[in-house]
Structures are given as structure tokens and as C-alpha cells.
Amino acid sequence: MGTAAFALQHQQVEALYTDHHGWLQSWLRYRLGNAGDAADLAHDTFVRLMVRPRCFDNGREARAYLRTVASGLCIDMWRHREIERAWLETLAAQPETYAPSAEDHTAVLQALHEIDAMLRQLPPKAARAFVLAMACGMTHQEVARELAVSSRMVGHYITQAMLHCMRLEARSLAQGSEAS
16 A cells, blocks of 8 residues: 555544544443443544544444444453453352462463354354363263254264364464464
8 A cells, every 4th residue: 555545544544533433432431331441442443443444425324334343342342351250250169279370360361262252253053062062071962952953963063163173273373383
């Protein structure tokens, strides 16, 4: 992208920010009930727009887009908080002698967020079957009853999830070797 095109996109994002940031932050504050989270998510929404600039025909179209991006960020924030809450509940149920270091705590939360992202890419039944079988230790028969499908279908779902995990891992390894 040339310097002139970059400058034009920067001006467009700046104009959108000036015209819509206050409205977006107010909308988020109403939705979240928290001014700090609203400010953070409004900021993140415009950062996304800077990374992937878009042109809009009018203010209503721009606001619809900003609201859609911000809604997705709200969902991500709630999902992350739910994962963190579940992890803290799990820790609270452990004996006090079991206290992970700050580094281990952070690593576990990062891994849980990555697993969540991976599972969200799968069809819902495949993700649920994988979690029930792998994390909860249920047999294929038990998972089949829970999901109201056949045991054979459970095997298919678990295979689908494992293949997806292997593809993600291979992609991650390939990106790591390219960076080296």
C-alpha cells in the first residue's frame, strides 16, 4: 500500500473515531454496565478497524459495523471471564498446598483460552463429544447417550476434533519454524 493510500485510510479511521467513538463507548457502557470495560472494548473496536480498514457509505452503516465488531468483542470478553472464573473455582477446590506459580497460572489460562478457541471452530456436537470423552472421561456409550447419537457417531466426532487439533498444531509448528 502506498503512502497516499495509507494516509487516506488513516484519515478515514480518524474521522470515524471522531464521529462515533463517544456513541460506541456509551452503547458499550449501557450494555456492559462498566465504564472501564466499555472504554477498553471501544478502543479495541477501533484498533480492529485500523488493522482492517473499511469504507462506509453513511454513518448508519459505520455504526452497524462498529456495533457488530464491539458485540463480538463483548462475547469474547465474557467467554474469557467465564473460563477464568471456572479455573479459579477449580483452584479454590484444591488443597491450599496446591497453589500454582503466577507463571503456571498464566500458562494454564492461556492454554484454556486456546482450547476454547479450537473448540469453537468445531461443530457443537463434535466439540461437546470431545470434551465429554477427553476431559470428563466418559465412554463412547455415555457420550452417545448424552448427545442422543450413536457410539459410532461419537467416534466420528472425536476423530474430527483430534484431526482438527493436529492440523492446528501442525500449522503452529510451521509458523514457528518460519519465524526462526
